[in-house]
Amino acid sequence: MSTPLYLKDPSGNELYLTNNEGDEYYLTGRTQVFAIKEGKRYYAKDKDKNEIYPIVNNKAQTIPFLYAKNALGNDTYPTDAHGNEFPIPEQGTGGFMYATDKDGNAFYPTDNTGKEITYGKYIYKKDGFIQFPLNREGIPSIKRMTRRMTRCM
Numbered sequence: 032m033s034t035p036l037y038l039k040d041p042s043g044n045e046l047y048l049t050n051n052e053g054d055e056y057y058l059t060g061r062t063q064v065f066a067i068k069e070g071k072r073y074y075a076k077d078k079d080k081n082e083i084y085p086i087v088n089n090k091a092q093t094i095p096f097l098y099a100k101n102a103l104g105n106d107t108y109p110t111d112a113h114g115n116e117f118p119i120p121e122q123g124t125g126g127f128m129y130a131t132d133k134d135g136n137a138f139y140p141t142d143n144t145g146k147e148i149t150y151g152k153y154i155y156k157k158d159g160f161i162q163f164p165l166n167r168e169g170i171p172s173i174k175r176m177t178r179r180m181t182r183c184m
Contacts, residue, residue: 034061035058044066054077055075065094074099081107084109097119104132104133146164
């Protein structure tokens with residue numbers, strides 16, 4: 032069976048196929064799911080110009096160290112099969128990097144109930160203060176941090 036191929040423009044850049052509504056889509060029957068433009072992998076976009084993650088074997092696939100962006104230019108988290116958002120690995124650290132909005136402000140991923148989740152580190156705002164994750168009710172969750180601070184005193 033032959034590997035499906037993306038179409039190419041005159042410059043050799045691969046192009047995603049589009050459906051009647053204008054959504055681009057991935058060819059998931061090939062080893063390299065992402066198309067290549069100017070030597071780099073890139074995300075397909077829906078009709079509203081939001082970049083989308085491909086789903087292969089019920090799992091969101093990501094381009095290493097690169098979040099998909101919505102039409103406004105804000106990063107979006109990939110989600111697991113249960114609707115929980117998760118961060119992508121940070122290059123060279125073994126940790127995770129949080130998504131950012133178009134102004135460079137980081138934000139936490141949320142679980143399927145809307146609770147913000149930390150992955151090993153807190154987000155620091157531009158003023159240097161910690162941005163604590165919010166619980167389902169939108170209240171900062173500082174309980175864990177308070178215990179740590181109490182032990183150190």
